[in-house]
Amino acid sequence: MFDFDKAKVSHTQNMGDLVICDFCNSDGKESTGGVIIGSSAVCGKCCEKNNYYDTEYENAHEIDLVFSQDKTFQENVLEYRKEHTGTSDGIIKILTWDD
Numbered sequence: 001m002f003d004f005d006k007a008k009v010s011h012t013q014n015m016g017d018l019v020i021c022d023f024c025n026s027d028g029k030e031s032t033g034g035v036i037i038g039s040s041a042v043c044g045k046c047c048e049k050n051n052y053y054d055t056e057y058e059n060a061h062e063i064d065l066v067f068s069q070d071k072t073f074q075e076n077v078l079e080y081r082k083e084h085t086g087t088s089d090g091i092i093k094i095l096t097w098d099d
Contacts (some may be wrong), residue, residue, distance in 0.1 A: 004061050009093050009094070011094040013092045014089050016089055017078055018090055019041070019078065019090070021042060021043035022040040022047060022072065023040070023042050023046040023050075023092065024045065026045065027074075028043065028072060029074050030043070030073075031043045031045045031072070031073045032065040032072055032073060033047060033053070033068065034046075035063050041073075043073045050068075055086070067080075
């Protein structure tokens with residue numbers, strides 16, 4: 001297990017408003033809805049394919065958040081980022097534990 005308190009940021013990349021599904025790598029503009037499962041953002045197309053919108057889905061307890069199907073997946077993720085990080089930008093941080 002990694003001790004994140006000892007990690008150092010070796011590189012940061014700002015991806016702006018780019019949103020990509022963590023399951024199928026599709027552009028966030030191409031579907032609506034979506035869910036958050038752990039740290040993964042899953043587009044509406046993958047949700048339909050995997051029955052994540054079905055309340056009887058056997059692993060429904062693993063779904064942390066179901067997004068509005070009235071918005072694009074990209075809009076939903078950008079709002080989620082803003083609520084949880086203070087910015088809608090997608091920021092990737094590469095960590096190292098080297099001294």
